[in-house]
Amino acid sequence: MRTQGITTPRARSGMERMEQRWGLLLGLPAMLGFIIFTIGPMVASGWISLTDWNIYGDASFVGLDNYREMLTEDPLFFKSLWVTLYYTFASVPLLLLVAFAAALLLNADVRGKAIFRTIFYLPVLVPLIANTILWTWLFNPDFGLFNTSLEQLGLPTSMWLYDERTVIPSLILMAVWGFGNATVIFLAGLQGVPAHLYEAVEVDGGGLLDKLRHVTIPMMTPTIFFNLVLGMIGSFQAFAEAYAMTNGGPNNASLFYVFYLYRTAFTESRMGYASALSWVLFLVILLFTVLIFRSARSWVYYEGNNAS
Amino acid sequence: MTSLRTGGGIVVPLGRSGRHRVRRLAGRISIYLLLIIGSVVTLLPFAWLIRSSLMGPAQIFSFPIEWIPDPVRWDNYPEALTAVPFDRYFLNTMRIEVLVILGTLITSTMSAFAFARLRWRGRNLVFGILLSGLMLPYAATLIPTFILWQKLGGLGTIAPLVVPAWFGGGIFNIFLLRQFFMTIPRDLDEAAYLDGATPFGVLVKIILPLSKPALIVVTIFTFISVWNDFLGPLIYLGNESQYTLAIGLRSFSSAYTAQWDQLMAASTAVVLPIVVLFFLAQRYFVEGITLTGIKG
Numbered sequence: 001m002r003t004q005g006i007t008t009p010r011a012r013s014g015m016e017r018m019e020q021r022w023g024l025l026l027g028l029p030a031m032l033g034f035i036i037f038t039i040g041p042m043v044a045s046g047w048i049s050l051t052d053w054n055i056y057g058d059a060s061f062v063g064l065d066n067y068r069e070m071l072t073e074d075p076l077f078f079k080s081l082w083v084t085l086y087y088t089f090a091s092v093p094l095l096l097l098v099a100f101a102a103a104l105l106l107n108a109d110v111r112g113k114a115i116f117r118t119i120f121y122l123p124v125l126v127p128l129i130a131n132t133i134l135w136t137w138l139f140n141p142d143f144g145l146f147n148t149s150l151e152q153l154g155l156p157t158s159m160w161l162y163d164e165r166t167v168i169p170s171l172i173l174m175a176v177w178g179f180g181n182a183t184v185i186f187l188a189g190l191q192g193v194p195a196h197l198y199e200a201v202e203v204d205g206g207g208l209l210d211k212l213r214h215v216t217i218p219m220m221t222p223t224i225f226f227n228l229v230l231g232m233i234g235s236f237q238a239f240a241e242a243y244a245m246t247n248g249g250p251n252n253a254s255l256f257y258v259f260y261l262y263r264t265a266f267t268e269s270r271m272g273y274a275s276a277l278s279w280v281l282f283l284v285i286l287l288f289t290v291l292i293f294r295s296a297r298s299w300v301y302y303e304g305n306n307a308s
Numbered sequence: 309m310t311s312l313r314t315g316g317g318i319v320v321p322l323g324r325s326g327r328h329r330v331r332r333l334a335g336r337i338s339i340y341l342l343l344i345i346g347s348v349v350t351l352l353p354f355a356w357l358i359r360s361s362l363m364g365p366a367q368i369f370s371f372p373i374e375w376i377p378d379p380v381r382w383d384n385y386p387e388a389l390t391a392v393p394f395d396r397y398f399l400n401t402m403r404i405e406v407l408v409i410l411g412t413l414i415t416s417t418m419s420a421f422a423f424a425r426l427r428w429r430g431r432n433l434v435f436g437i438l439l440s441g442l443m444l445p446y447a448a449t450l451i452p453t454f455i456l457w458q459k460l461g462g463l464g465t466i467a468p469l470v471v472p473a474w475f476g477g478g479i480f481n482i483f484l485l486r487q488f489f490m491t492i493p494r495d496l497d498e499a500a501y502l503d504g505a506t507p508f509g510v511l512v513k514i515i516l517p518l519s520k521p522a523l524i525v526v527t528i529f530t531f532i533s534v535w536n537d538f539l540g541p542l543i544y545l546g547n548e549s550q551y552t553l554a555i556g557l558r559s560f561s562s563a564y565t566a567q568w569d570q571l572m573a574a575s576t577a578v579v580l581p582i583v584v585l586f587f588l589a590q591r592y593f594v595e596g597i598t599l600t601g602i603k604g
Contacts, residue, residue, distance in 0.1 A: 015501065016427070022507035023428030030419035030438060030482060033475020037453060038441045044452035055455075102346060108339050118590065119347045122354065125582050128536045129554045130575040133561050134357050137568050143369045145356045152372050177353065188525075192491065226487065230480065237445050240538045244558060258447045265451050266543065278448040285445055 042282075049275035059272065066276035077277070079252050080260040081284070087168055087256070088235040091175040096227055099182035104216070106183070107190040117187065121180035132244040135174045136161070161246050164253035171241050171254060182227045189223035190216065221300040229292055236285050257281055357579075361385070361572035368569050384573035391564070394577065396549065397556035404466055404552065405534050408473040412530045413523060416477030420485030421511045425497055435486075441479050446539065454543060464546040469537070473530075481526050488522040489515055528589060535582055553578050 049066055053059035070077045102120055106113050126134070138145045139160035147157040160170045197215045206214070242248050242259035249255075261281065265274035355375065360368055361384055362377040389395075422428070423435045457468045476482060492515060500510045516523070541552045551559070557578050564570050
């Protein structure tokens with residue numbers, strides 16, 4: 001019965017039952033993990049955010065006091081939010097643009113493609129902490145590569161990490177250096193674009209730009225979307241740069257939100273207030289993610305996913 | 309379908325006229341030029357890193373910049389690497405790597421398969437909820453998770469760094485694998501089901517072999533993320549004998565401020581193994597990137 005049955009209603013419902021069972025079973029580790037390491041902690045965090053809790057003492061319930069304090073008495077909250085938004089919305093689009101351009105160049109059937117791709121990917125391999133040490137040295141105002149080179153060329157130098165106005169642009173520069181990860185993912189997407197679509201454009205007399213507009217970019221939208229979402233979320237959570245390079249300074253100009261949160265929780269030991277901070281961060285990220293997902297309907301094209 | 313309209317449908321003869329060839333050549337040259345400039349800019353920080361790691365304290369501060377160490381000071385490496393026990397930090401890191409990668413590969417493929425290939429009630433809702441977890445900042449769950457591990461007696465052990473990988477292997481990997489799985493034609497599954505296969509059989513016998521490159525990509529990404537992880541080990545590993553390379557390097561750098569020769573040597577040594585590994589695995593990595601071979 002089964003072998004020919006997929007079209008008959010009875011076999012179909014058997015199939016549905018089987019998929020239902022196996023779907024739940026195979027998805028179980030992820031769902032359990034989500035409950036234990038995400039939902040559970042989130043709920044706990046919500047409760048902790050309503051308390052005044054030093055990790056060693058007892059928690060005392062204070063209602064929405066932490067949130068009130070955040071919104072009315074804590075300039076550092078707004079400062080860190082602004083710093084993080086500025087960093088994210090400057091570095092992510094810039095990085096994706098560079099990464100996409102590099103992927104397009106690499107996809108142009110060049111000789112030595114593997115070498116170029118490796119070179120572009122190398123910065124991604126540098127462990128974050130090694131990276132912070134290296135870039136602190138590159139940015140060193142007296143002896144670093146950037147200022148020494150600028151000076152040699154007779155150009156004005158910069159204080160880089162040591163000036164409130166330049167610290168975030170400096171960290172953006174550092175972030176964009178890691179564009180190779182997105183390039184590799186873009187390149188994977190580009191190689192999945194069926195050649196016959198390009199041939200169709202050629203037959204119709206279209207040039208490079210037509211291929212880019214009518215084939216490459218539409219076919220790449222899922223990949224662009226993927227990179228945009230992950231890039232934004234990763235960037236919102238920047239921490240090590242502030243922790244290891246700037247200590248949030250100068251004058252809190254690089255006080256990344258997660259660094260501020262870390263300091264509140266693990267240096268000042270104010271678990272309640274830090275939990276409130278983390279809830280607000282979650283809501284902010286959720287807001288931007290929902291906005292991107294909503295917009296995705298009008299610009300992301302999925303092949304072979306019409307059924308679901 | 310994608311619109312392929314072009315004005316009039318004129319067929320342009322390709323590569324025949326001389327003018328076309330000249331334009332083509334100019335295009336090629338500018339592509340190479342851009343790639344070379346991009347490469348030089350990308351490599352410059354590396355050159356600076358290695359050059360500084362091989363210089364004495366006098367030459368490193370030279371103006372104008374000197375690029376060639378003279379004399380080459382190899383001693384920076386043994387000095388930096390024995391100042392703190394980097395060999396132990398390496399072993400500590402590798403132990404975490406193995407446990408995390410195993411857990412990730414096993415549980416993330418299962419989950420990705422459930423979300424990409426099986427139709428079950430609540431699937432899209434559950435996936436949407438899991439995705440919201442992807443949006444969740446690491447920091448949002450950090451405090452209660454820390455308290456949870458404190459209650460479980462997990463502080464000062466590697467459990468908090470390893471155990472979560474065995475529960476889905478990270479939503480990032482599920483998302484990535486799901487995207488890959490969705491590009492494999494459904495006909496293959498349907499045919500296997502007609503032959504009486506179970507979903508688990510389809511996953512193991514059809515999807516996984518076709519996804520080998522994607523799995524290697526996940527492995528490499530996971531490896532890098534564990535290698536890079538800083539906040540996790542910073543919070544959970546109390547005592548120095550457990551330090552990972554990232555934390556060890558950080559504590560070294562705060563103790564040896566401004567000794568750039570030593571710091572660059574230690575940083576290079578931490579970067580190097582992972583670069584070597586990347587070169588060894590690159591063949592597979594390239595395969596991994598041509599992920600949708602079946603579509604052609």
